[in-house]
Amino acid sequence: MTTMTYEQAMEEFDPVFGIEVHVELNTKTKMFCGCANEFGAEPNTQVCPVCLGLPGAMPVTNEKAVESAIRLGLALGCSIRESSRFARKNYFYPDLAKDYQISQYDEPTCYEGSLDVVLDDGTVVEIGIERAHMEEDAGKNTHVGGSGGIQGADYSLVDYNRGGVPLVEIVTKPITGMGDRTAEVARAYVATIRDIVRALGISDGRMEQGSVRADVNLSLRPKAVAGESQDDVPFGKRSETKNVNSLRAIERAVHFEAARQATLLLGGQPVVQETRHWHEDTSSTTPGRSKEEAEDYRYFPEPDLLPVQPSREWVEELRSTIPEHPAKMRARLREEWGFSDLEMRDVVAADALVLIAATVQTGTSAQAARKWWMGELSRVANDREVALTSLPVTPDQIAELQGLIDEGKINDKLARQALEGVLAGEGSPTEVVASRGLEVVSDDSALEKAVDEALAAQPDVLAKIQDGKVQAAGAIVGAVMKATRGQADAGRVREIILQRAGVEG
Amino acid sequence: MSSLERSDVARLAALARIDMTDADLDRLSGQLAVIVDAVAKVAEVAGEDVPATSHPIPMANIHREDVVRPSLAQDDALAAAPEAEDGRFRVPQILGEEA
Numbered sequence: 209m210t211t212m213t214y215e216q217a218m219e220e221f222d223p224v225f226g227i228e229v230h231v232e233l234n235t236k237t238k239m240f241c242g243c244a245n246e247f248g249a250e251p252n253t254q255v256c257p258v259c260l261g262l263p264g265a266m267p268v269t270n271e272k273a274v275e276s277a278i279r280l281g282l283a284l285g286c287s288i289r290e291s292s293r294f295a296r297k298n299y300f301y302p303d304l305a306k307d308y309q310i311s312q313y314d315e316p317t318c319y320e321g322s323l324d325v326v327l328d329d330g331t332v333v334e335i336g337i338e339r340a341h342m343e344e345d346a347g348k349n350t351h352v353g354g355s356g357g358i359q360g361a362d363y364s365l366v367d368y369n370r371g372g373v374p375l376v377e378i379v380t381k382p383i384t385g386m387g388d389r390t391a392e393v394a395r396a397y398v399a400t401i402r403d404i405v406r407a408l409g410i411s412d413g414r415m416e417q418g419s420v421r422a423d424v425n426l427s428l429r430p431k432a433v434a435g436e437s438q439d440d441v442p443f444g445k446r447s448e449t450k451n452v453n454s455l456r457a458i459e460r461a462v463h464f465e466a467a468r469q470a471t472l473l474l475g476g477q478p479v480v481q482e483t484r485h486w487h488e489d490t491s492s493t494t495p496g497r498s499k500e501e502a503e504d505y506r507y508f509p510e511p512d513l514l515p516v517q518p519s520r521e522w523v524e525e526l527r528s529t530i531p532e533h534p535a536k537m538r539a540r541l542r543e544e545w546g547f548s549d550l551e552m553r554d555v556v557a558a559d560a561l562v563l564i565a566a567t568v569q570t571g572t573s574a575q576a577a578r579k580w581w582m583g584e585l586s587r588v589a590n591d592r593e594v595a596l597t598s599l600p601v602t603p604d605q606i607a608e609l610q611g612l613i614d615e616g617k618i619n620d621k622l623a624r625q626a627l628e629g630v631l632a633g634e635g636s637p638t639e640v641v642a643s644r645g646l647e648v649v650s651d652d653s654a655l656e657k658a659v660d661e662a663l664a665a666q667p668d669v670l671a672k673i674q675d676g677k678v679q680a681a682g683a684i685v686g687a688v689m690k691a692t693r694g695q696a697d698a699g700r701v702r703e704i705i706l707q708r709a710g711v712e713g
Numbered sequence: 714m715s716s717l718e719r720s721d722v723a724r725l726a727a728l729a730r731i732d733m734t735d736a737d738l739d740r741l742s743g744q745l746a747v748i749v750d751a752v753a754k755v756a757e758v759a760g761e762d763v764p765a766t767s768h769p770i771p772m773a774n775i776h777r778e779d780v781v782r783p784s785l786a787q788d789d790a791l792a793a794a795p796e797a798e799d800g801r802f803r804v805p806q807i808l809g810e811e812a
Contacts, residue, residue: 235779242782251800252790256782260790272779293767300730302804350801365801368790504728509767517773 210474214463217470218388221428224443225390225462228423229378229401231411232345233276239344239374240267240310240513247417251367259344259372261306266512269294273342273374274317274516276410278523280376281318281340283404283530291517292317294342294510302366303346311377313507316341317516325396326535327389335397336381347371382443390426391462395455398422402455403534415453422458424449426465428473444469445479449493452486460491468493541565545574558586559596566603567610576610577603584624588631601630609637621694622646649695652704655688658696659704662687673709681705716753717746 212220238245241258257265278288295313321337348370353362378401386393402420405411412419427446432438447469452461469479484493531537538561542552545568555561560581567577581596585606589596609626612618618626618641629640641647649655662684663670672680681702688701722742726733733741784790787800796803 237777237779237781242777242780243784244781250787252787252802253800254784255790256784260785268775268777270779271776274776291773298728302802361806363806364804365798366804367801504724506728511767514768514775515773 210471212467212470212474214391214467215388217428217466218390220431220474221444221466221470222384222431222438222441223386223390223466224382224384224427224429224446225386225394226380226382226425227394227397227458228380228425229398230345230421230423231280231376231378231401231405231413232419233273233374233376234409234411234419235270235272235276235374237270238372239270239273239342240372241265243369243372245373249369251369254369255371259305260368261304267310267510269513269516270374274518275526276374276408277317277340277342277376278518279408279526279529280378280405280410281321282523282527283408284318284321284323284337284340284378286318286321286337286340288518288523289315289317289319290520291315291515293515294513295507296510297343297505297507299505301346302364303349304371305347305368309344309346310510310513311343311507312341315515317518323397323400324533324535325393325400326539327392327396333386333393333396335383335393338379338381340376340378343375343377345370345373345375385438390466391459394424394462395459398458399455400535407531407534407537415455418453420453422452424452424458424461424465426462426469427479428466428469444473445481447479447482447484447493449484449486450496454488457486457488457491461486461493464492545578547574547578551578554582558582560586563596563603567606570604570607572607572610577606580606580610580627584627599631600633601627605630605637612637612641616697617641617647619648619694619697622648625694646695648697649692652700655692655696655701656704658688658691659684659701659708662691663705663708670709673706673711678706678711681709717742717749 217223233245235245237243238254238259241256243254243256243259246254258267281288292312292315294310296308297311297313298308300307316339318340319338321340323335323337325333325335327333347366347368350365350367351361351363352365380397383390383393398420402413402415405420406413414420425446425448427444429441429444432441447465449461449465452458465484472479480495483496485496486493532540538552538556541547541561542549545564547555555564555578558581560578563581564574564577567581568574585599585601586596589599592599609623609630612626613620613623622641623637625644626637626640626646629635629644630637634640634643665687666683669680669684684705685698685701688696689698719738719742722745723733723738726738791797791800791802794802
């Protein structure tokens with residue numbers, strides 16, 4: 209059988225895809241109980257009778273989670289159902305102690321939306337949103353023995369800390385007509401969702417920690433023949449690739465599945481409708497359970513919970529809190545700031561957009577703000593292995609620091625020292641400059657004295673400069689900077705040296 | 714007429730991971746059919762003016778503030794577990810596929 213590439217698959221077939229994205233909300237507590245929703249605690253220390261499914265325990269909905277779900281729905285252009293309810297999704301797997309997951313089924317809170325996704329070349333694609341519903345996350349299984357995978361494990365250990373953490377699942381409508389841009393659109397869609405949840409402040413959106421997880425459905429159908437509309441060609445059998453958890457992996461999973469299915473179809477073999485597992489190490493998928501058999505969740509309305517009926521006033525109030533579409537905001541800011549595409553991409557990748565915007569808002573130039581956040585601060589964040597946004601420094605403080613430079617009170621080097629003090633919790637830039645005595649020595653007589661001392665220590669330098677070796681002045685500048693602990697204005701020091709040598713600067 | 718076939722019961726048993734012999738299925742499909750038919754009578758009684766409902770009392774929006782409350786201590790959480798290891802619940806080998 210000839211193995212097809214993604215490109216060949218896209219030439220031969222018309223791809224149809226859909227994506228389910230799970231967003232873990234950053235509420236303080238779980239969806240239906242008061243246990244902390246926090247990553248990284250000791251196993252089974254954030255559990256209670258509700259999330260352990262102990263008999264008689266009653267779930268109660270977290271209002272903040274409902275609010276976050278509605279805001280996300282509104283940002284996705286969804287209608288908000290006047291009355292929605294929860295349902296039990298029954299399945300046997302020890303990641304949920306109750307043997308069912310509380311989800312939403314026939315009455316999801318958010319439905320029928322659409323989202324503009326902007327591709328790298330500026331093309332805008334509208335993605336239809338089927339629904340966005342609330343549900344609870346499952347616990348974490350660790351398989352012990354065998355190869356460490358689920359197959360052949362001797363037993364499993366379960367930590368329910370994550371069990372019951374609030375999720376919103378966003379389901380697209382089938383996306384058609386993207387042809388060989390399918391992988392790119394899939395990736396851009398998930399990136400947009402991630403940007404939106406961050407802009408809304410409802411999730412940290414960290415795919416590597418599983419805060420945003422995607423399942424990719426893909427099928428291929430024959431291309432329409434002459435005189436036939438592509439819309440009239442029935443969909444092919446689809447596969448659902450689970451837990452594709454990075455943007456790059458989304459693209460690769462689409463590539464792999466399209467090529468795999470095309471290879472089967474052209475070889476005269478059927479595509480089986482099934483769940484497939486994504487393997488990051490090999491960028492490939494392998495079959496999981498077959499869908500037809502396993503997908504009988506016997507949904508029924510959750511009798512322990514009451515309907516969610518958000519008032520229209522509340523919904524409108526929440527609508528007014530929805531931020532600008534991230535891609536559109538980026539395009540606007542790039543224009544306003546005069547950044548290149550590359551600069552802007554780096555800023556976005558470093559998670560510095562909001563920080564720079566806030567710094568610029570206080571009157572700092574965009575280039576200066578970018579220099580701080582993408583330079584020194586990114587380096588510090590990297591050294592400390594924390595997110596840029598978690599550094600103990602505010603955009604206001606960076607604006608203040610830049611202001612001190614602009615006024616000539618400190619130079620770049622002193623500013624870095626002042627920043628070090630700010631990051632160490634010594635106070636505002638102005639306070640650190642005062643307490644550490646960081647102001648630039650601009651008093652000429654003090655500088656002249658330092659220059660003369662340095663020249664006396666290195667008597668051959670003047671002659672060298674007079675010989676035309678102006679770069680020899682560097683040694684004296686260095687000595688003066690050292691003597692003044694970096695607080696001299698290097699340009700002024702240089703001028704004084706050249707004066708002493710009787711050479712024009 | 715019963716709305717519940719023997720094959721339905723066999724499928725439910727499989728989904729619920731309950732082993733049933735042929736004799737069990739014969740006996741229980743008859744019994745369960747009686748229950749299902751009894752419940753189905755509700756549909757005959759409820760007129761068009763009675764909306765389907767999942768809750769007996771017309772209430773909605775009973776929410777909780779997003780405030781952390783104490784969780785169980787790990788020992789307490791695991792106290793009733795048949796087996797535990799490393800602060801986790803130990804469960805038998807999972808034969809099915811990942812859910």
